[in-house]
Amino acid sequence: MLKANLYFDQIDFYKYLPQTDCKECGIDSCKELLKRLKTGGIMPEVCPHISKNMAHAFSTALNVDRIIPEIELIQLPVLPIFNAKCFST
Template sequence: MLLADNYLDRIDFLKYLPRTDCAACGAKSCQEFVACLKRGCKKPTDCPGISEALYYSFQIALDADKILPKFPCLTAPRPGPAGLMEINNPDLHSPVLISGNNVHTQDVLTAIISTTRSPFFLLFTDTRGDTVDMAVIYKTLTSEQVKKGVLASSVLERVSHQDVIIPGLAAAMRDELEKSTGWNIIVGPICAAELPLFFGPSWLSPAT
């Protein structure tokens, strides 16, 4: 069975390292250290430049293949519920994330969300059931669709900021969306499993 791409190879571990190539970890460079992390021959704790607050986020991203559900490549859209989800009792300061309403996309995000007790708003834009990558191609996820979904949900009336985090695969819409709304559009990661690193120390373990 041909499996859908969860984009695990697009997790940018290097972005969250000091990139000083200090070799204190035993690797010759930060890039080599990332390769060792992926092979399991190094741990985040081996790098003196990674703060203790990021250890958990690194481990979730490294274990993503075990955490994320696997599903077959889709031949047709699979729509799930569109609309706003409140995760872990969000408040005025909670981030606002955008995604599409494909059921498998929702399953992937649910799996990652289960690794944190951090609060946020998650808005599933109506992409007619397309995954984010296909929604960008078929234009079922556009700046106008995101704008429409955010306004309909009134989510920005419930927070003290105007920050909206869009999927990394939808980065091309950033400028247009920001210009048409005045919101601060932040491009998130391509792979959902990078979200713990993206949020850093604020991605709190359910056990703490």
């Protein structure tokens, strides 16, 4: 069974991080924080610069496979192309 691609794996989460490498979360860089977020090793709330709403959005997007069930890819039937002369007046 083919699965529909919802493209959550292609979101550039890094642009939503402060990108300051401030280490206030205890991690050396924002890129390392992102790696840990993607593996589930840490929660977005550890970054003091991520708002509650953004943390919720991160958690939802990163755990979408647990929230939304797999969707079977469906293919719409191919309709025949009608001759344009049939519709002319």
